Amino acid sequence: MYIRLNVTFINLIMRKTLLTFILFITAVGMNAASKIDKIDPSFWYVGMKNPELQLMVYGKNISSCDVSVNYPGVHLSSIVKLESPNYLLVYLTLDKDVKAGNIELTFTQGNKKEIKYYELKTRAKKGAERIGFDSSDVLYMLMPDRFANGNAANDNDKALSPSTVDRKDPNARHGGDLAGIEKHLDYFNELGITALWFTPVLENSMTGGSYHGYATTNYYNVDPRFGTNNEYKNLIDKAHNKGLKIVMDMIFNHCGSEHPWLKDMPSHDWFNSPDYEKNFVQTNFKLTPHVDPYSSDYDFKTMNDGWFVRSMPDLNQRNPHVLRYLIQNSFWWIEFAGIDGIRMDTYPYADFDGMAKWMKEINEEYPNFNVVGESWVTEPAYTAYWQKDSKLAAPRNSNLKTVMDFSFYDKINQAKNEESTEDWKGLNRIYNNFVYDYLYPNPLSVMAFLDNHDTNRFLEDGNDIAELKQAVTLLLTIPRIPQLYYGTEIMMNGRKNVSDGYVRKDFPGGWAGDAQNAFTREGRTPIQNEIFDYISKLLHWRKDNAVISEGTMKHFIPQNGIYVYVRSFEGKAAMVILNGTNKEQVLPIKHYNEVLNNATTGKDIISEKNIDLTKDITLNPKQSMIIEL
Known part of the structure; x- marks a missing residue:
């Protein structure tokens, strides 16, 4: 009796233990089950020349899913499971005549299924109908955070860093936004410019100077402190109605350190120098290895693969999945928002072949669109190397239509301080700059500027109106695409001797309660009105003037x-x-x-x-x- 009771007791214990174990395993399995958090891009368009569509699916353990597609004209090409289990790349092929609608995507994990409907939209315009900026335009570059605050309700956001504004700190967020720009569209028409270039507007949740936007943390969302995606699109529509083009600032070279990709790397080669925590490699900021016939592999790799700064992880465009993501992102913003051009930041720091492939696809899909790339070297031969069809780069071809004339910027800022008539000083420097235009395949597709957000303002600490007038006269009459920096028309000055914030001051009148409102004639000083009128006269004369x-x-x-x-x-x-x-x-x-x-x-x-x-x-x-x- 005693033995039988113990056996019964043991059997009971074993059954309870087994049941607990089964329940535990079931719970673990449920916890490990996939859950789709989001898909990039959130929708796509029919009728694109490239039939391939990459969907980047985010979700806990999503890589354990199988995927099937049910939609006429859409085919599953491949599924790529990355090293992190929390990403899944789904590649689809879209037939040329596929119709707009909702693709049924089924994600299967064991006996569990989740169905997602992915929207294909009709394009608003054909690719050839997207007309970019050119030498008939004058770009006005502004920083949304420093231009005007049209919606104080979006100034602070606890979900993003920094969460509050502080206009007393030149390196903090000040609260400018898309609503503030929209409020002043008539100001741009009065001035006479034809295109607006905003510094990046995408989400930038970063400590420190995140106001500038150059450390993206979400490639598909406008930063909520600037506005929403739809507000960005509506602003562009209203700008178009007033004859203004919009150029979007993008960064393919790097993202921000708060981007989910860095916190959970999709794969070890998603970034350059992925072991950054143990062995951080910063770029040497020397762009010459691209063209230097004697360059060492060490110098080239440091330049190309080193991070810009610790807060800006260097993306690896040699990884085909990274490159496809970035290419699609640029196409998506063209289609969704209707932008008229792209300014690509830190262009030579990214992989040459990857960027050339992107530009080739842009030119094929949007033959009349335009992209300008930043290449900060002050030698014309270097800049010309990067322009589309340059013989200097042959047999390679960047396919980049427009480059930035840092040589002109350098020469005009030296000449302004020189009264000498010696043949290598003063305006002789400008003459010598144009002597080398034979190096460019298309000099009319080179962007010239006096200053921008990364340089001292042209006036620095001074107010020499005659010097500024002459520089603007040059800028607006040479064979270039001119770019003006916001506030030049009211003689804003500043040096970077302390920080970048001192050349990125708030435009007076952009905030409620400002002591001065320089958006109005009454709010400007006599000397500000004099330079405003001068620049405005030249801009209106230049508009639709084929001679220039x-x-x-x-x-x-x-x-x-x-x-x-x-x-x-x-x-x-x-x-x-x-x-x-x-x-x-x-x-x-x-x-x-x-x-x-x-x-x-x-x-x-x-x-x-x-x-x-x-x-x-x-x-x-x-x-x-x-x-x-």
Whole structure:
């Protein structure tokens, strides 16, 4: 009896233990079951030339799922399971004639199924109908956080870092947003610019100076402190209605350290230098290894694979899945928001071949679109290397239509401090810059600027209105795509001697309660109105002026500090005369007979006076003239 009772007791214990174990395993299995958190991109478009669609699926243990597709004209190409179990890449192929609708995606894990409906939308325009910016445009670059605050309700966000604004701190968020830009669209029309370039607007949840936007933490969401995706799209629609184009700032080289990818790396080669915690490698910021015939592998790898800074992890565009994600992201913003161009940050720091592939696909899908790449080296030969069809890079081809003229920026900022008439100083520097235009496949598709968010402002700590007028006259009449930095039209100044925040000050009048409102004539000082009127006059004259946007150029070696060049197109011409000295000068008109074409008079569009071209012209110190012949 005693033994039988113990056996019964043991059997009972064993059955309870087994049941507990089964319940435990079931609970573990349920906890380990996949759950889809999101899919990037959240929707796509039919009718694209490239039939491939990558879906990046996020979710706990999602990689253990099998996937099936049920939709006419959509086929499952492949499923890629990455090293992290929390990502799954689903590659689909879309037939050319596939219709808009909802794709049924079934995710199966054991006997569990989850169905997701993925939307395919109809495109608003064909790819060739997307018209980018060009030399007929003038871009106005602004930082949304520092331009105007149109919606104070979105200033603070506890879910993002930093969570509050502080306008007293030049490196904190100040609260500017998309609503503030939208509020001032008429201001841009009054000024006369034709395109707006915003620094990045995507989510940037970072400690420190996240206001600038260059450390993206979500590639498909506008930062809530700027607005929503729909508000961004609506702003672009309203800008288009007022004749303004919008250029989107993107960064393929790196993301932000708070991006989910860094916290949970999809694969060991998703980033360059993935062992950053033990062996951090920062880029050497030397872009020359791309073109240097003697460059060491060590220098090239450090430049190309090193991180920009610790808070900006370096993405590996050699990984085909990373590259496809980024390419699709740019297409998505073109289709969804209707942007008119892209400015690509830190262009040469990313993989050459990957970026060339992206640009090739952009040009094929959107042949009339435009992308400008930042390549911060002040030698024209270096910049020309990066332009599409450059013989300097052959047999490689970047496919990048527009490059930034850091040489012009460098030369104009040296010339402004020089009164010498020596042949390598002052306006001679500008002349020498254009001598090398033979290196560019297309000089008209080079972007010139006086300053931007990464440099000292052109005026630095000063207020030399004559110098600024002459620099703007140059910028708006040379064979380039001009870019103005916000506030130049009201003589905003500043140096980076303390931090970048001092060249990224708030535009006065953009916030309720500002002591000055420079958006209005009444709110500007007399000298601010003088420079505003000057720039506005040139901008409106330049608009739809083929002589400047399409014309050829002939220039003369500066004499006595005077630089003269002529822009010509279909029988029309404009003669630009710049006195780069601080003293009165006389221009001997006979030296320029070859470009006058027997004209005896012309009209200076700046002074609106008729000019007698049969006599020498007396120029005031730092005077600029634009004479229509």
